[in-house]
Amino acid sequence: MRNLNFGYGISRPRAIDLDNNDLRKSNDIIAEMPELQACIGCGSCTASCTAGNLTDFNFRKLHTAVRRGEYKGAYEELNKCMLCGKCRLVCPRGINTRALIMLIKRKLGDF
Amino acid sequence: MTFDAPFTIPFTVGCFFLLVAIATKWIIWLVRLPRTDKRLIRRNILSLETLKGVWEVIRESLLHVRIFRVNPMLGFMHASLAFGWFLLILVGWIETIAYLGMEWVPLQGHVFFKYFMPVNGITEHISLFEQLMDALLLVVLIGVAMAWFKRLRSKFMGMRRTTKHVLFDRIALSALWFIFPTRLIAESMNAALYGGHGFLTGSIGGWMANTIPHETLVTLYDPSWWVYSSLLCLFFVALPFSRYMHIFTEIPLIFLRRWKLRPTAQRKSYDNFEVEACSRCGICIDPCQLQEDLGINDTQSVYFLRDRRYNMLSLKIANNCLMCGRCETKCPVGINLNTLRLNSRAKRRNIPHEGRYKYLQGLDRSSGNGKVGFFAGCMTSLTPGVQRSMKEIFDAAGDDVWYADSEGGVCCGRPLMLSGETDAARKMMEYNSDLFRKHGITTLVTSCPICLRVFKENYDLEGIEIVHHTEYIDRLIASGRLHVEGGNESYTYHDPCELGRGLGIYDEPRRVLAAVGRIIEPQHSRRDALCCGSSLANTVIDDGQQLRIAQRMTRELEATGCDVVVTACPLCNKAVNRASSRPAEDVAEVVAKKITK
Numbered sequence: 001m002r003n004l005n006f007g008y009g010i011s012r013p014r015a016i017d018l019d020n021n022d023l024r025k026s027n028d029i030i031a032e033m034p035e036l037q038a039c040i041g042c043g044s045c046t047a048s049c050t051a052g053n054l055t056d057f058n059f060r061k062l063h064t065a066v067r068r069g070e071y072k073g074a075y076e077e078l079n080k081c082m083l084c085g086k087c088r089l090v091c092p093r094g095i096n097t098r099a100l101i102m103l104i105k106r107k108l109g110d111f
Numbered sequence: 112m113t114f115d116a117p118f119t120i121p122f123t124v125g126c127f128f129l130l131v132a133i134a135t136k137w138i139i140w141l142v143r144l145p146r147t148d149k150r151l152i153r154r155n156i157l158s159l160e161t162l163k164g165v166w167e168v169i170r171e172s173l174l175h176v177r178i179f180r181v182n183p184m185l186g187f188m189h190a191s192l193a194f195g196w197f198l199l200i201l202v203g204w205i206e207t208i209a210y211l212g213m214e215w216v217p218l219q220g221h222v223f224f225k226y227f228m229p230v231n232g233i234t235e236h237i238s239l240f241e242q243l244m245d246a247l248l249l250v251v252l253i254g255v256a257m258a259w260f261k262r263l264r265s266k267f268m269g270m271r272r273t274t275k276h277v278l279f280d281r282i283a284l285s286a287l288w289f290i291f292p293t294r295l296i297a298e299s300m301n302a303a304l305y306g307g308h309g310f311l312t313g314s315i316g317g318w319m320a321n322t323i324p325h326e327t328l329v330t331l332y333d334p335s336w337w338v339y340s341s342l343l344c345l346f347f348v349a350l351p352f353s354r355y356m357h358i359f360t361e362i363p364l365i366f367l368r369r370w371k372l373r374p375t376a377q378r379k380s381y382d383n384f385e386v387e388a389c390s391r392c393g394i395c396i397d398p399c400q401l402q403e404d405l406g407i408n409d410t411q412s413v414y415f416l417r418d419r420r421y422n423m424l425s426l427k428i429a430n431n432c433l434m435c436g437r438c439e440t441k442c443p444v445g446i447n448l449n450t451l452r453l454n455s456r457a458k459r460r461n462i463p464h465e466g467r468y469k470y471l472q473g474l475d476r477s478s479g480n481g482k483v484g485f486f487a488g489c490m491t492s493l494t495p496g497v498q499r500s501m502k503e504i505f506d507a508a509g510d511d512v513w514y515a516d517s518e519g520g521v522c523c524g525r526p527l528m529l530s531g532e533t534d535a536a537r538k539m540m541e542y543n544s545d546l547f548r549k550h551g552i553t554t555l556v557t558s559c560p561i562c563l564r565v566f567k568e569n570y571d572l573e574g575i576e577i578v579h580h581t582e583y584i585d586r587l588i589a590s591g592r593l594h595v596e597g598g599n600e601s602y603t604y605h606d607p608c609e610l611g612r613g614l615g616i617y618d619e620p621r622r623v624l625a626a627v628g629r630i631i632e633p634q635h636s637r638r639d640a641l642c643c644g645s646s647l648a649n650t651v652i653d654d655g656q657q658l659r660i661a662q663r664m665t666r667e668l669e670a671t672g673c674d675v676v677v678t679a680c681p682l683c684n685k686a687v688n689r690a691s692s693r694p695a696e697d698v699a700e701v702v703a704k705k706i707t708k
């Protein structure tokens with residue numbers, strides 16, 4: 001039974017503690033890019049992602065986590081992105097995802 | 112003959128300051144040039160190019176031929192100011208010689224000649240000089256009047272918008288406006304008091320002598336020369352820090368360009384010459400769709416160069432540009448606006464960290480086998496119709512094709528470059544180049560103009576011919592390897608920025624379309640074509656703004672009454688599709704439907 005492969009897995013349960021997370025950077029990001037709040041988490045960005053096609057990089061998961069103050073590893077993970085812009089073209093909410101990527105990197109990175 | 116008068120001191124000081132300031136700037140910029148640029152100068156300085164440069168300086172810095180071509184009224188204004196003033200100086204200088212023989216005369220003696228040599232009309236040919244000088248003064252004054260008028264009503268000059276200026280510009284501009292009217296007054300007073308002069312200053316002088324009391328004229332005479340001299344001083348002192356620095360920057364720029372120096376994706380000292388050669392004429396404002404469609408008024412090339420020059424360039428202004436190149440084609444100075452915008456984005460630390468893109472190692476998802484390689488690119492993977500059509504076309508032509516990225520590939524690197532991450536982009540370029548070489552292709556076809564551009568300009572793919580899919584289809588049809596049927600459909604073709612203005616490919620897609628139907632040109636086409644607004648180069652405008660640009664463009668394309676709007680760029684395709692009621696098609700899709708046999 002354990003060896004059955006359905007082609008997808010189940011995420012391990014985890015808790016996001018919004019009270020203890022430091023939301024300053026997240027608030028900064030949302031303040032500069034309020035349209036991010038319109039995200040419906042549809043995952044189109046991840047589905048179309050060039051980098052996601054080649055690695056386990058998951059853009060929707062990443063920007064959702066960052067919004068909730070989970071920054072660990074986000075910068076390094078975002079460095080997998082090639083800025084190709086496919087995610088922007090498919091996003092049903094018209095979110096400027098390329099600018100978002102650059103913004104998150106600017107806020108979390110060292111430049 | 113002495114040429115000392117206290118009122119000449121401001122002028123002399125101003126002149127000296129100007130000379131030192133310009134020399135300092137030039138020397139600093141030249142010394143800081145990278146070694147490769149210096150080598151280019153050494154190699155080309157003794158060539159025909161230098162002579163051609165001299166001619167170009169006369170044509171552009173004095174006559175402003177290119178401005179004439181873009182906007183005749185504005186050209187006349189610039190030429191009358193620049194060339195008129197230049198002739199005033201030159202003829203004035205000859206006049207002094209005619210008067211005094213080859214005697215040495217200090218600079219202020221030439222400039223204020225009328226003051227020092229008030230008695231005129233000695234011989235015939237000298238009075239001819241008087242008339243000539245007056246005529247030139249009139250020409251310059253007309254130029255000044257036009258400049259005044261342009262401030263008031265830019266429409267009159269064939270421009271919808273004129274430039275907003277910084278403080279030093281205002282000082283220099285105000286001085287410039289009043290220099291020549293003051294000269295007119297001073298010389299006319301001279302005529303009123305001492306007689307002589309040509310048709311202009313002579314007659315105004317005569318009128319003055321009749322209406323203004325003699326004592327008033329005498330008291331006002333010296334002050335009027337003081338004002339003239341001080342205005343010149345003010346202009347000269349403000350010049351190196353104002354837009355008028357372009358007068359003296361365009362000259363070395365013309366030569367450096369002739370010696371094959373160019374701006375690159377990285378900032379370098381050469382950029383100073385291009386940045387300060389901008390006269391802020393404002394010609395680049397009107398073509399910009401960010402201005403016309405979105406009312407954004409602070410990011411056009413003229414403002415971008417201004418901000419960059421005074422070190423107040425914000426990230427937002429640097430990023431808020433489609434790099435469509437519409438302004439660049441119009442710029443009379445020929446500044447490489449796109450490249451300068453690009454290298455303004457280069458981050459201080461764009462060195463990618465060690466592990467970045469490690470996952471590219473050993474990756475190969477290509478399929479097929481053949482000497483011809485097809486690279487769809489990220490964007491084409493979102494327009495599967497184009498990919499399918501290309502496959503049909505290749506099959507019909509009997510080509511064996513290696514598909515580089517049909518199962519998912521790596522981006523070409525241009526999007527990263529456009530965001531200033533040149534070093535990171537290098538990694539993509541190395542990866543893709545290795546991949547192409549490994550599979551031994553000799554021709555690389557791509558259906559995305561963005562990829563095409565970076566392959567051609569930044570990759571080192573010697574031995575591999577790089578073509579756009581429209582070029583390739585054009586060749587297939589011409590060589591008889593692909594048979595298509597003609598028809599009655601009418602097509603309106605949209606020139607993608609990167610393909611048209613970027614790479615100069617206008618005819619091939621049109622030839623292909625002409626083989627299967629009729630072409631109706633839209634209002635703006637070829638070098639003037641509009642941008643779809645979806646350009647990857649702009650990360651500032653939002654979705655709604657992109658859509659507005661696309662709508663205006665699509666409206667224009669559909670206004671031709673064509674059956675189908677055709678593009679040759681997957682990104683344009685998406686943009687038109689969003690804004691239009693019926694689907695746009697790619698050149699490949701149009702052709703695939705018309706294959707016979």
Ligand code: SF4
Nearest residue numbers: 049081082084085087
């Ligand atoms: S821009 Fe980055 S996140 Fe978006 S699709 Fe491309 S690789 Fe993925």
Ligand code: SF4
Nearest residue numbers: 039040042043045091
């Ligand atoms: S495609 Fe847009 S709306 Fe969907 S998850 Fe990504 S960002 Fe959110």
Ligand code: SF4
Nearest residue numbers: 389391392393395442
């Ligand atoms: S960039 Fe060119 S067109 Fe624009 S203001 Fe400067 S000189 Fe004129």
Ligand code: SF4
Nearest residue numbers: 399432433435436438
């Ligand atoms: S390149 Fe295009 S978008 Fe950028 S300033 Fe010029 S006209 Fe405007």
Ligand code: SF4
Nearest residue numbers: 608609643646682683
């Ligand atoms: S998608 Fe096409 S029209 Fe739009 S910017 Fe790119 S090349 Fe220009």
